[in-house]
Amino acid sequence: xxxxxxxxxxxxxxxxxxxxxxxxxxxxxxxxxxxxxxxxxxxxxxxxxxxxxxxxxxxxxxxxxxxxxxxxxxxxxxxxxxxx
Amino acid sequence: xxxxxxxxxxxxxxxxxxxxxxxxxxxxxxxxxxxxxxxxxxxxxxxxxxxxxxxxxxxxxxxxxxxxxxxxxxxxxxxxxxxxxxxxxxxxxxxxxxxxxxxxxxxxxxxxxxxxxxxxxxxxxxxxxxxxxxxxxxxxxxxxxxxxxxxxxxxxxxxxxxxxxxxx
Numbered sequence: 001x002x003x004x005x006x007x008x009x010x011x012x013x014x015x016x017x018x019x020x021x022x023x024x025x026x027x028x029x030x031x032x033x034x035x036x037x038x039x040x041x042x043x044x045x046x047x048x049x050x051x052x053x054x055x056x057x058x059x060x061x062x063x064x065x066x067x068x069x070x071x072x073x074x075x076x077x078x079x080x081x082x083x084x
Numbered sequence: 085x086x087x088x089x090x091x092x093x094x095x096x097x098x099x100x101x102x103x104x105x106x107x108x109x110x111x112x113x114x115x116x117x118x119x120x121x122x123x124x125x126x127x128x129x130x131x132x133x134x135x136x137x138x139x140x141x142x143x144x145x146x147x148x149x150x151x152x153x154x155x156x157x158x159x160x161x162x163x164x165x166x167x168x169x170x171x172x173x174x175x176x177x178x179x180x181x182x183x184x185x186x187x188x189x190x191x192x193x194x195x196x197x198x199x200x201x202x203x204x205x206x207x208x209x210x211x212x213x214x215x216x217x218x219x220x221x222x223x224x225x226x227x228x229x230x231x232x233x234x235x236x237x238x239x240x241x242x243x244x245x246x247x248x249x250x251x252x
Binding site: 012014015016018019022025026029030033039040041043044046047048050051052053054055056057058059061062063064065066068 | 103106107112115116119122123126129130133134135137138141142145146149150153154157160161214215218219223226230233234236237238240241242244245
């Protein structure tokens with residue numbers, strides 16, 4: 001969360017998104033272990049979450065690459081010019 | 085179990101330390117590599133939680149595919165290394181949000197009965213079998229939708245990233 005708000009490099013933003021997703025997965029699995037371990041629904045959900053994070057990583061990184069190709073820069077503070 | 089607690093502390097330290105390094109390192113490439121170490125730490129935590137299949141799945145998918153993808157993108161996207169002044173105008177906001185979330189989580193964990201939980205004993209003896217059963221019976225439809233989502237994301241990523249040939 002700290003990185004998501006304060007980092008200006010688009011790739012660092014992406015790192016922090018992955019960290020947050022990992023933390024959510026960890027929560028899922030941990031709670032499923034302690035609340036209802038017989039039905040391992042938390043682990044199954046975590047598997048889906050990992051796979052969807054992989055899909056989102058592919059698309060997000062493609063967007064970052066295209067942005068770099070067009071602007072030669074990945075600083076999101078400078079890229080605010082897109083708004084105008 | 086003392087060994088379990090020691091392992092938990094060590095692996096958590098690795099995970100959090102690697103995450104901090106991945107955000108604060110001077111070069112983005114080092115950040116990408118330490119992000120892979122953070123994923124490894126999370127896999128270790130999954131193993132402590134007896135979720136062995138999820139841990140291996142995480143290693144294969146996150147480290148094997150996503151970290152490699154990130155590394156390739158980082159190699160392609162870094163500009164020239166210029167010692168520009170560190171410009172993070174929103175860093176105090178970030179630290180404030182992190183501290184607030186940390187306090188909230190600690191307060192919730194301390195107030196609730198989390199510390200009295202014991203690992204339940206009704207854990208399925210073969211986790212892979214249980215996951216396979218649930219994936220093919222109860223979660224079969226989400227599985228197919230996941231395949232569609234992955235296919236669509238591959239098509240989208242390739243469409244976005246392909247190089248247009250100049251029309252002469």
